[in-house]
Each structure stands twice: as C-alpha cells, then as structure tokens.
Amino acid sequence: MTTIPFKKPGVTFSEETVAIRSDHMSKWFTLRHTRSIKEAVMWIAKGRKGDLSEKFKALDDVSFDIHDGETVALLGFNGSGKSTTLKMISGVMHPDEGYVGTRRKVAGLIEVGAGFHPDLTGRDNVYLNGAILGMDKAEIDSKFDDIVAFSEIGEFIDTEVKFYSSGMYLRLAFAVAIHTDPEVFLVDEILSVGDEPFQKKCISRIKDLVRRGKTLVVVSHDLDLIMDICERGIVLEHGKIVYDGPSVGAVAKLRDRPAADVQREQNERVERRLYWKRDERRKAAEEAAAKGEKYVPEYDPELDDPADLDDPTKVKRTKGL
Numbered sequence: 001m002t003t004i005p006f007k008k009p010g011v012t013f014s015e016e017t018v019a020i021r022s023d024h025m026s027k028w029f030t031l032r033h034t035r036s037i038k039e040a041v042m043w044i045a046k047g048r049k050g051d052l053s054e055k056f057k058a059l060d061d062v063s064f065d066i067h068d069g070e071t072v073a074l075l076g077f078n079g080s081g082k083s084t085t086l087k088m089i090s091g092v093m094h095p096d097e098g099y100v101g102t103r104r105k106v107a108g109l110i111e112v113g114a115g116f117h118p119d120l121t122g123r124d125n126v127y128l129n130g131a132i133l134g135m136d137k138a139e140i141d142s143k144f145d146d147i148v149a150f151s152e153i154g155e156f157i158d159t160e161v162k163f164y165s166s167g168m169y170l171r172l173a174f175a176v177a178i179h180t181d182p183e184v185f186l187v188d189e190i191l192s193v194g195d196e197p198f199q200k201k202c203i204s205r206i207k208d209l210v211r212r213g214k215t216l217v218v219v220s221h222d223l224d225l226i227m228d229i230c231e232r233g234i235v236l237e238h239g240k241i242v243y244d245g246p247s248v249g250a251v252a253k254l255r256d257r258p259a260a261d262v263q264r265e266q267n268e269r270v271e272r273r274l275y276w277k278r279d280e281r282r283k284a285a286e287e288a289a290a291k292g293e294k295y296v297p298e299y300d301p302e303l304d305d306p307a308d309l310d311d312p313t314k315v316k317r318t319k320g321l
C-alpha cells in the first residue's frame with residue numbers, strides 16, 4: 001500500500017475510458033553500417049546486390065491500453081524503445097505494423113522546441129506553438145502572462161528564440177504545453193535539460209496534473225520520481241514489453257530487487273518528505289500566529305486538494321506555478 005496522497009483508489013476501466021490504445025504495434029528502423037571503401041567497391045562491382053543497410057525492429061508487437069486518469073511510466077534500459085513508443089502515441093511517428101491511437105486531447109513534451117520557429121520571438125512562438133497544440137488566440141491571450149511567468153523568460157520573451165539557451169527553450173516549451181490543459185500529457189526525459197529549480201517546478205506541476213486526474217505517460221530513468229508520480233510501469237526490453245503492472249514492480253524488475261523492499265523504501269521516502277513538509281508548515285503557522293497573522297500555505301499537490309485553491313484562506317498558488 002503506497003502512501004502517496006494523490007493516488008486514486010481503484011477506478012473501473014472500460015472500453016469508454018481508453019485514452020490511448022497500442023495494438024500489436026511494431027516499428028522497423030534502418031541500421032546504417034559504415035563500410036570501408038573496399039566493401040563499397042565490391043558491393044558496386046557485384047551489381048549492388050544486397051543492402052549496405054540492415055533493418056531492425058525497434059518496437060516488436062507492443063500492445064497496451066492506457067485509460068483516463070492513469071499515470072504510466074515507460075521504462076527500460078537505453079535503446080529499449082521508450083521514446084519511440086512515446087513518439088508513436090504523439091503521432092510524430094507511425095507504426096509499420098499494428099495500430100496506435102489516442103482518443104483524448106494530447107500534449108507532448110517530447111522534443112525540446114519542436115514546433116518553435118527560430119526566427120520568431122518567444123512571444124510569437126507562444127502563439128505559434130499554442131495554436132499547434134490546439135489553443136485559439138483568445139485562449140492564448142488569456143493565458144499569455146501565466147505562460148511567461150511560468151517560463152521565467154522575462155524580458156527575453158521579445159528575443160528571437162534562436163538566441164535562447166536549450167534551457168530557455170525548454171522552459172517556454174514546457175510552459176506552453178502545460179497551459180494547453182491537455183487530457184493526456186506525454187513527457188520524455190527532456191525535463192533533465194532544465195536546471196534544478198525549474199525541474200522541481202515542472203515536477204510539481206506534473207503532480208498537480210496527476211492530482212486533477214489527468215492521464216500521464218512519462219519516459220524517465222529517474223526511478224524514484226517514477227514511483228512518486230506513476231501508478232503503472234511498462235518495461236521495454238529490445239522493443240518488447242517484458243513487464244506491465246504496478247510501477248513499484250517495474251522498478252523492482254529493473255533494479256533486480258524484491259518488490260516488497262522497493263515498496264518499503266519508497267513508502268519511507270514519501271513519509272519522510274511529507275513529514276518535513278508538514279513540519280515546515282506547522283512552524284510557519286506558529287510563527288505567523290505569534291505575530292497575530294494567519295498563515296496561508298502555498299499550494300502543494302502532495303499535501304493539498306486542488307479544490308482548496310478556490311478558497312484563498314486555505315492555500316494560495318505561487319505566481320506562475
């Protein structure tokens with residue numbers, strides 16, 4: 001039994017709740033070999049018979065259903081096919097065999113700055129990217145200040161994005177994607193591009209989405225974070241699914257350790273974190289009370305119900321978060 005507060009108790013899934021379906025999906029890629037000049041000459045001399053390149057199956061008969069509100073991690077060692085699976089779900093790649101489809105509004109953070117035009121300013125790119133992700137102008141207008149605040153781009157919003165660092169790109173891309181209010185959010189490892197405070201902010205925002213019941217599919221090598229955020233883990237090995245079940249079991253498989261031990265350590269980690277967070281709040285409330293003030297904590301998706309944000313006496317949202 002996990003102690004994460006935002007995990008939902010068992011929900012009944014049906015055909016109507018399927019958000020993403022992958023049905024016997026396979027993908028072939030071409031592996032190009034570097035050949036010596038001699039080999040290339042021989043190949044031409046033999047009438048170009050055979051191929052200098054070789055095909056390999058990056059995804060092999062991958063099937064899964066992801067239902068509304070599920071939080072799923074795609075796990076596996078380097079080259080196992082995680083990012084390719086995410087690209088299939090987002091539609092930037094198509095399977096060679098089988099089927100993959102989504103039934104909900106999807107926003108993905110898969111490739112940093114994909115959909116950004118280098119010669120346009122940050123401001124113009126917010127509008128361009130927002131439109132690509134399905135927002136109309138009025139919606140972007142109303143969210144523009146929040147997007148810029150979240151990204152912390154500040155005055156650079158009117159600079160052409162070709163002058164941005166990769167971290168600045170990421171900030172703006174994440175800020176736009178998160179403000180599209182997607183039903184399904186796809187996140188690849190790219191969070192690692194941002195600096196630590198920004199990563200924390202993104203993770204907090206992702207936890208907020210989870211708490212609000214959104215569907216999440218994440219690719220990450222950060223297994224502790226995965227257990228925090230995701231209920232389910234799908235482990236890929238050489239393009240095949242070798243495990244699909246509770247994320248703790250997936251992590252145990254990757255770490256080659258008993259699931260009960262991994263679960264116990266995860267529970268201890270979460271309990272410790274929540275203890276310190278509550279303790280900090282308690283101290284801040286005492287300090288405020290000593291001054292005759294009322295302490296209103298900042299919203300934390302691990303401690304607070306998102307509905308509490310409607311009541312300014314309960315929690316407040318940090319600007320841009």
Ligand SMILES: Nc1ncnc2c1ncn2[C@@H]1O[C@H](COP(=O)(O)OP(=O)(O)OP(=O)(O)O)[C@@H](O)[C@H]1O
Nearest residue numbers: 029030031058076077078079080081082083084085
């Ligand atoms: N466009 C492509 N053309 C050729 N091969 C590709 C292409 N994209 C991915 N691959 C190969 O397909 C395999 C799976 O790649 P993928 O990026 O999905 O792995 P991954 O599990 O996300 O790995 P990592 O943990 O290193 O990010 C790898 O061998 C990779 O080199």
